[in-house]
Amino acid sequence: MKRDLKRMSQSPLDVLFIGGGITGAAAVYDAAQRGLRAALVEKHDFGWATSAATSKLVHGGLRYLKNLEFGLVRESLRERRILELIAPHLVYPLPFLVPTYRGTSNNLPMIGAGMLLYELLSYDKARLADHERQVPSFRLLSKKTVLAEEPGVDPTGLSGGAIYYDCQMHSPDRLTLEFVLAAAGLGAQIANYAQVDSLLKENDRVVGARVRDVLSGETCEVRAPIVVNVAGPWADFVSEMALGGEKKSLIRSQGIHLIFRPVIKNHAVVLRTRGGRHFFLIPWRGLTLAGTTDTRFEGHPDEYRVSRAAVDDFIREINEVFPSAQLKFEDICWTYGGLRPIVEDETDVEVEVYKASRKYEIYDHAREDKLEGFVTVIGGKYTTSRRLAETLLDLVEKKLGRAVTPCRTARAPLPGGDFGRWRDFLTEGARRHPEIGADMLQQLSLDYGARRENVLARLADERLAKRLDERHPIPAAAAVEAVETEMAQTLQDIVWRRTGLGTTGQLDEAALAAVASLAGERLGWDAARRQREIDSVQERLATHNIAG
Ligand SMILES: Cc1cc2nc3c(=O)[nH]c(=O)nc-3n(C[C@H](O)[C@H](O)[C@H](O)COP(=O)(O)OP(=O)(O)OC[C@H]3O[C@@H](n4cnc5c(N)ncnc54)[C@H](O)[C@@H]3O)c2cc1C
Structure with a gap:
């Protein structure tokens, strides 16, 4: 997966998504599946915000029955089965x-x-x-x-x-990434650390966005006839860029x-x-x-x-x-x-926020505000994001004047999901790779599913075969995979959202230094940058992620 904002700005596009949480990730994947020329920009890393903050459950939500939300519960239970089907390594009972x-x-x-x-x-x-x-x-x-x-x-x-x-969910972060990888594999153009600072408007129409590369500071214009605001808790700030003071508050x-x-x-x-x-x-x-x-x-x-x-x-x-x-x-x-x-x-x-519904919302601003080319989506649950994307893309295709293409995301496995029966997959892995321990095989199978071979192939290099921290059965190769194929840009991306090394808050200093070296060699960090990356992770670990 290559990050290339220049190419994105020069490409003819059908649809641009602003926000790379699970809603944007599922939407850009569905768009690419339907053959649309799609792009997505995310101001931080994929899935770092609300999508990383879940209870890690793919669930119907027993408690919503009390509010008589039978439609929401049924939809969630259907999506639970679909996620088990398309990403069986990451979603299990x-x-x-x-x-x-x-x-x-x-x-x-x-x-x-x-x-x-x-x-x-x-x-x-x-x-x-x-x-x-x-x-x-x-x-x-x-x-x-x-x-x-x-x-x-x-x-x-x-x-x-x-x-x-x-x-x-074994890892909500990696499940979001699976959708992003699937979309990129189908030709979608995707960039993390790319922030929309303003929208491009012509008459009563949104025609694109001005995007700032957060890593280099450069800006560019990305044009598309449909722009979709999937910015989660920032959705009102993005819609304000289009509507001025008339934003819908969240x-x-x-x-x-x-x-x-x-x-x-x-x-x-x-x-x-x-x-x-x-x-x-x-x-x-x-x-x-x-x-x-x-x-x-x-x-x-x-x-x-x-x-x-x-x-x-x-x-x-x-x-x-x-x-x-x-x-x-x-x-x-x-x-x-x-x-x-x-x-x-x-x-x-x-009303107490706890009692508010977890239904999702799709606003076509052409209907609501007489503004063409702009749609805002507010995700309800991680569980129902794929279904939300399906409904959204039906609308996007209609707005583009195309016939609606049948959605295939409920049946096609995600990149790591195509491995048949879980038990056979583990047995086959143990037979082919007797040299790695059962715990590491299990971890790599959960993290990467069918893509585990990419990481296993890297273990031939002795330096990459080493465990980073004895408490986690994760080889150094996972950090390299994160940088070389999964668009990780910072040490935090690697530690929390690609390898999961930091998700329990337990990671020793030597492991962190080793990951920083591997990443720095590939991302061109000098000694000062490497130290800043280490410090930023250590600060979070030392405070258990609590504000000072
Ligand atoms: C505490 C908590 C627990 C939850 N638990 C569960 C659960 O167990 N199961 C479940 O199904 N659901 C759960 N949910 C709901 C679920 O997390 C959300 O429905 C889902 O993550 C929403 O995803 P999103 O993509 O809409 O938003 P986000 O993940 O927040 O993504 C929005 C993205 O937009 C980006 N963005 C914002 N502004 C810009 C800009 N100007 N330019 C570029 N990018 C921008 C942000 O950086 C962000 O990454 C939970 C929610 C919370 C808060």
Whole structure:
């Protein structure tokens, strides 16, 4: 995948996407699949913002049934199966345990009824080539079984529980990247670190964007008859470039996650705070991931960071309903957070943001504001992004005056997803590569799927075959793959979004220096730049990603 803004600015295009989160990534892929000349610019790295801030779940969302959002739940459950089908290395079933308590709305009859409905709405879940990856059915549990399965659950008032299944993403960052790689493979022109500073307008029409190369400072004009604003929590700032002061304001709601020592066994545990908000304790790379929160954020999205106060509040909430965790600030290895954009007129401003819908929105500004060539999209859930892209591209083709091409993204595997049955894929890998350990084979298979051979081929070089950090079965070759084929531009791109080395907050200094050397040699960093890159990663690791 080559980053070439000059070429992008000189190419005739049909559509330009502004924003490289999962919404933009899925959209540019669908556009390229339909044979459109498509481009995407992202001001930072692909998937660094909201798309990196998820609970890493591909889920129907049991709790939305309570708001009677059957359409949203059904669509999400359908998309869950599709993501399992097109990216089976990155999306797989995970058991969820819901403890039920007497005298609360989390009681056994309520949960049982919800599970039954959820099961009915996922009626097509068996339509998978690999039946071993099929999402199993739910089952109800006695109090004794709940405590045997997850001994940390609070026994006070416990009446029983249930186990149901949804899916977990091994790496949301790499799943976003899979869509980007797929689009680039089909000829889409894509650049990260390319920021839209203003839109090009002619009469009542948007005809392109002025794009600044954040790495070199140079600017260029990229022209396309349709420009799509997929800027997530920045969508109102981008639409303001087109509409002036008439922008549609967004409400931004922040959600944080904490990663700490394991306090659960094998299930994600579904809990409810005293204030009535659901959250999860999720098994994550040998640790526990807790998420998420939902409070209104008033600042500029560029300035958003996880705050110490938000961490302390969440620790208190966890200890109140899962007291066996006895969680302290010192237990936290890593934190991350992000902003959900919520459309202001969709919900009463006074309504709690937690209760706002997770539906997506597509605005054709020709209809709304008499401005042609400009569409704004607000993503609802990571899970439904592929479907959102399908609906969006039908609109884009109509606006281009083309017949609508049948969408193929629900069937065609993503670049890493084409490997057949998971179990056979692992067995075949072990047979062909007996020299690497089972844990590294598993890690590379999860990270790259069918593309793992690209990384394995690099292991012939002794320097690249070494593990970077004993805690992570990731070879140095993964850092080189990130720079040479996955458009990583900074050490943070490599550590967090390509290799996942930093996702648990545990990475030693020597490993970081080794990655910086490998990247620096290929990206032409001098000693000062290499040190700045190392410092920026170390600062985040030292603070557990919490604002100072
Ligand atoms: C705390 C939290 C937990 C969540 N958990 C889940 C979950 O478990 N499962 C699920 O399905 N969904 C979940 N979601 C929802 C999901 O994360 C979002 O629906 C999805 O990531 C939205 O993606 P996006 O591409 O629209 O936005 P983003 O990922 O924010 O992408 C927008 C991009 O636009 C870029 N951009 C902005 N301005 C410009 C500009 N001027 N020029 C160029 N680029 C620009 C930004 O840099 C950014 O990368 C969660 C959301 C939050 C906040």
